[in-house]
Amino acid sequence: MNRLPTTALLVLRSLFVLCTAALLAAVLLSCGSSSATIANNQIASHRIALVAPVHSAEQAEAMRIGAEAAARQFGLELNYAPFESNEDAAEQLAAAIALLEQGAEALLIAPADEETLRAVGQYGTDRGIPVIALNDERMPRGVGGAIAIDNEEAGRQAGKALAELLDGKGNVALLKPDRNDPGLVLREQGILEALSKYPSIQVKEGSVCGNLRDACWVAAKSMLDNERLDGAIALQSVASLGLADEVRRRSEAEQFKLVAFGSEREQLELLQEGVIHQLVVQSDFSTGYIGVEQAVSLLAGGVIGKPTLLETRVVDADNMFWMNNQKLLFPFVH
Amino acid sequence: MKAVWNNMTGWARRDRGWLLNWSIKSIILWALLAFILVIVIMVALLLYGKFSRAAEKNITLSMQQIVDSVGYNLADYADGTAQLYRAIEKHMLAEGEWSNTEVTKQLDIIMSSRDDIVSIALFNEQGELLRNYPEAPFSDNARVTEQSWFHSALRVSNHLSFSLPHVQNLYGSPYKWVVSMSKGITVQHNGEPMYVVLLVDINFKKIDELSSRVSLGKRGYVYIIDEGAGNIVFHPQQQLIYMGLRNESVEKALVSQVSYIDNVSGSKRLNTVKSIDNIGWKVVGVSYLDEVMTTREELSRYIVQVVGVVLVLAFLISVPLASMLTRPIRQMGEKMKSVERGDFEVMLPLKGPLEVVQLSSRFNLMVEKIRGLMHQNIMEQESKRKYELEALQAQINPHFLYNTLNSVVRMIGMSKKEETITMITSLSRLFRISLSKGRRTIKVSEELEHARHYLTIQQMRYKRKFDFRIEAEQEALNGYTLKLVLQPLIENAIIHGIEYLVDDGMITVSARLEADALIMEVADNGVGMTKGQLDELFRKPQQSNAPMQAGNGGSGVAVRNVHDRICLYYGHSYGLSYESEREEGTTARIRLPFIQREEEEGGYE
Numbered sequence: 001m002n003r004l005p006t007t008a009l010l011v012l013r014s015l016f017v018l019c020t021a022a023l024l025a026a027v028l029l030s031c032g033s034s035s036a037t038i039a040n041n042q043i044a045s046h047r048i049a050l051v052a053p054v055h056s057a058e059q060a061e062a063m064r065i066g067a068e069a070a071a072r073q074f075g076l077e078l079n080y081a082p083f084e085s086n087e088d089a090a091e092q093l094a095a096a097i098a099l100l101e102q103g104a105e106a107l108l109i110a111p112a113d114e115e116t117l118r119a120v121g122q123y124g125t126d127r128g129i130p131v132i133a134l135n136d137e138r139m140p141r142g143v144g145g146a147i148a149i150d151n152e153e154a155g156r157q158a159g160k161a162l163a164e165l166l167d168g169k170g171n172v173a174l175l176k177p178d179r180n181d182p183g184l185v186l187r188e189q190g191i192l193e194a195l196s197k198y199p200s201i202q203v204k205e206g207s208v209c210g211n212l213r214d215a216c217w218v219a220a221k222s223m224l225d226n227e228r229l230d231g232a233i234a235l236q237s238v239a240s241l242g243l244a245d246e247v248r249r250r251s252e253a254e255q256f257k258l259v260a261f262g263s264e265r266e267q268l269e270l271l272q273e274g275v276i277h278q279l280v281v282q283s284d285f286s287t288g289y290i291g292v293e294q295a296v297s298l299l300a301g302g303v304i305g306k307p308t309l310l311e312t313r314v315v316d317a318d319n320m321f322w323m324n325n326q327k328l329l330f331p332f333v334h
Numbered sequence: 335m336k337a338v339w340n341n342m343t344g345w346a347r348r349d350r351g352w353l354l355n356w357s358i359k360s361i362i363l364w365a366l367l368a369f370i371l372v373i374v375i376m377v378a379l380l381l382y383g384k385f386s387r388a389a390e391k392n393i394t395l396s397m398q399q400i401v402d403s404v405g406y407n408l409a410d411y412a413d414g415t416a417q418l419y420r421a422i423e424k425h426m427l428a429e430g431e432w433s434n435t436e437v438t439k440q441l442d443i444i445m446s447s448r449d450d451i452v453s454i455a456l457f458n459e460q461g462e463l464l465r466n467y468p469e470a471p472f473s474d475n476a477r478v479t480e481q482s483w484f485h486s487a488l489r490v491s492n493h494l495s496f497s498l499p500h501v502q503n504l505y506g507s508p509y510k511w512v513v514s515m516s517k518g519i520t521v522q523h524n525g526e527p528m529y530v531v532l533l534v535d536i537n538f539k540k541i542d543e544l545s546s547r548v549s550l551g552k553r554g555y556v557y558i559i560d561e562g563a564g565n566i567v568f569h570p571q572q573q574l575i576y577m578g579l580r581n582e583s584v585e586k587a588l589v590s591q592v593s594y595i596d597n598v599s600g601s602k603r604l605n606t607v608k609s610i611d612n613i614g615w616k617v618v619g620v621s622y623l624d625e626v627m628t629t630r631e632e633l634s635r636y637i638v639q640v641v642g643v644v645l646v647l648a649f650l651i652s653v654p655l656a657s658m659l660t661r662p663i664r665q666m667g668e669k670m671k672s673v674e675r676g677d678f679e680v681m682l683p684l685k686g687p688l689e690v691v692q693l694s695s696r697f698n699l700m701v702e703k704i705r706g707l708m709h710q711n712i713m714e715q716e717s718k719r720k721y722e723l724e725a726l727q728a729q730i731n732p733h734f735l736y737n738t739l740n741s742v743v744r745m746i747g748m749s750k751k752e753e754t755i756t757m758i759t760s761l762s763r764l765f766r767i768s769l770s771k772g773r774r775t776i777k778v779s780e781e782l783e784h785a786r787h788y789l790t791i792q793q794m795r796y797k798r799k800f801d802f803r804i805e806a807e808q809e810a811l812n813g814y815t816l817k818l819v820l821q822p823l824i825e826n827a828i829i830h831g832i833e834y835l836v837d838d839g840m841i842t843v844s845a846r847l848e849a850d851a852l853i854m855e856v857a858d859n860g861v862g863m864t865k866g867q868l869d870e871l872f873r874k875p876q877q878s879n880a881p882m883q884a885g886n887g888g889s890g891v892a893v894r895n896v897h898d899r900i901c902l903y904y905g906h907s908y909g910l911s912y913e914s915e916r917e918e919g920t921t922a923r924i925r926l927p928f929i930q931r932e933e934e935e936g937g938y939e
Contacts, residue, residue: 066573069570069571072570073553073555073570073571074553075552075553265507265509268509269506269507272473272475272503272506283573283574283576283577285573285574286573286574286577286579289571289573289574289579290579310577310579311577311578317475321500321501321503323498323500323565324576325576326500326501327572327573327576328573328576328577329501330501330509330511331573333499333511333538333539333542334508334510334511334539
């Protein structure tokens, strides 16, 4: 009668002892592993790659500084791929793929064209790596976030600035890019929308050019040859340089009102010289910074969904050295 | 009430059962572990509190030190540049002449000694350039009079002022970030007093590097504000602030002197402030308190590890300790088991802890007692058997048989046919009841029947010298009694009471119930017995193995036998007692428990 309960009891007791021992072992193990994870966190932080835009070294540098500031704040490692002026989309894609192969956990890219962005996005999808587009509103498959300026608003700012420079009357034209970029299309729409509010301003047939300053100069020359213009807006910084060259050649800097986008050193010189009258400026530092911020959020499992639009600011020779604008126009202390 | 009691005993039993389920070893083990755990946890909590407070204090302190040292460095740097400014001022303006080669040579020396001077320029009150060094083409768009350094030089004369960092726009590209030192001075130029503004631009890079390299934890940083208006001099995220993407609330930093805690987008930050008086700036160090919490977490993790290790060690130590403490008890258990198996010769060694020794000696005593009891039991069983045998022997006493048969022969000789039949019938009945299928107990009615036959035979033998009467209560008849208890008493009554009586004797046998006890009496009106004779009846025989003697002596032994048998069967509260009065008669009284069912047969028959 006593036999069975005693055996059961023994079994129970030994089980109890075993369980407790196992528990203790588990506690110890978890301690060990948790300390290991701390160590890991301290040594190997996330690696994020930044692929710079092509054909715009200064913009790229500002982006890098912004991204580095954010990386430092979030405790990340930033790998950066810059480009020479003769390199283009193919080199950019290759550099992006190389960075991903080297073990980047998130990729920020200011794509040269849609094809590059699409390819990088596909690559990211295949490997589960978040990709964020900079200076581009497009979010094809695999691109988890996009940071761009509010192109339409920037266009409106430019259009309004030109109209005010011309006191609301005169002939104007646009020097447009030769590639199909929805951002630039929006920019153009914004400009036309703003100009349409000034009935005395005629928008004449513009011209088109690519990424080469000389080509833009030629395009500007033919544009100015064809029409008698009082002002123009260049949609890209290279176009504005080409246009400025032609204006200078014609010595029409005083009369011809030029509004441009960008904040390159040369553009700022031209602004001071009075060849360019207004610049619509974006903060590339902010683009880089927010890009890293979004990468961190994506890595943590967040979803961004739609492009982030940044403000732009209109700068002229008078206010370019104002406190608020200095840091925007001259991001580097050297 | 009863239910409650039952419940309580039930509880007690369950409680005891629960405790009994635990061996002493596990109780010691777990108690020890629990005790160590409690102590370790208490110590750990105390240490944790102490350490984490100390860690926080250290972090606050080290932050203050870092910010202070940044402040001192900046102040030093500002002092150095101020001295440099004075040197330039002395060399350039002492003579009231700034264009000669002497001055240029002096400036060359000063410039070559310092690489952080970007440019030196001298303006008149109208903002026109008088002299600049190095001599670079002056920008048309400089708008000197609109510059803040020019304003502050005009506002307070002869006071060196530091501007906020700004992009130098006097010379065009490269647009360097500079801090402008300016002062309005009245000098004698060409014999006339002239008010001039001396501007020395120093590269902001030094200050920028100094500030951006400071790290306060992983995410912490340092920023510098202008104490006058709260403008940001340096901030690692200055652009974001200007673009409205980030906020730095400088209001608190402006009024605060040492440190304060604020809360920005959910994370608590410790702000440490240090004023740089000579330049009018304020260094603010920002560090995130959740990083301090990380230190605390690491600490708590470490403590958990220590607790774990201590527990395992405690476990490893308490297991052998507990088994060592309980070893004597286990040994005792082994011995007890062998007792259980029937080995009563075991003895526990009297060694070990005090309680164990006490327990062992008690155990030894107990085993000894059990041994004694068992011995006694064996003896009792033997006695029972012996008495029974003796009773039977008494029954078939050859003397009685001989006498009876003699009487029968005599009766046949006297042709007393009827009496002979009665005698023989009684004798046969007597023996049948005596045997009674070997049972030890028989019904009272049977016992009385037996007595009747015996009396009948004896009556005839003694030629009706006595008469007898048998009385019984109806209930008493159904009771059970040891068999053959009345016969020796009757025999005794005849031999000692009636035989020597001159008159006719009378023997009364009765059975009745008296408060759960069955009383059977054999009373005679014979000569009675003296006290000595009564005592003699109950005296233990000298030799227990002496067989019953024939004749007179034998009945005494038989009476004693009756008493002993009753005591053995029913216990010492029952038995035989005598009352006797000389010349009046004797009453033998048997007191038995009233049992209404047949007793189980003993195993040894």
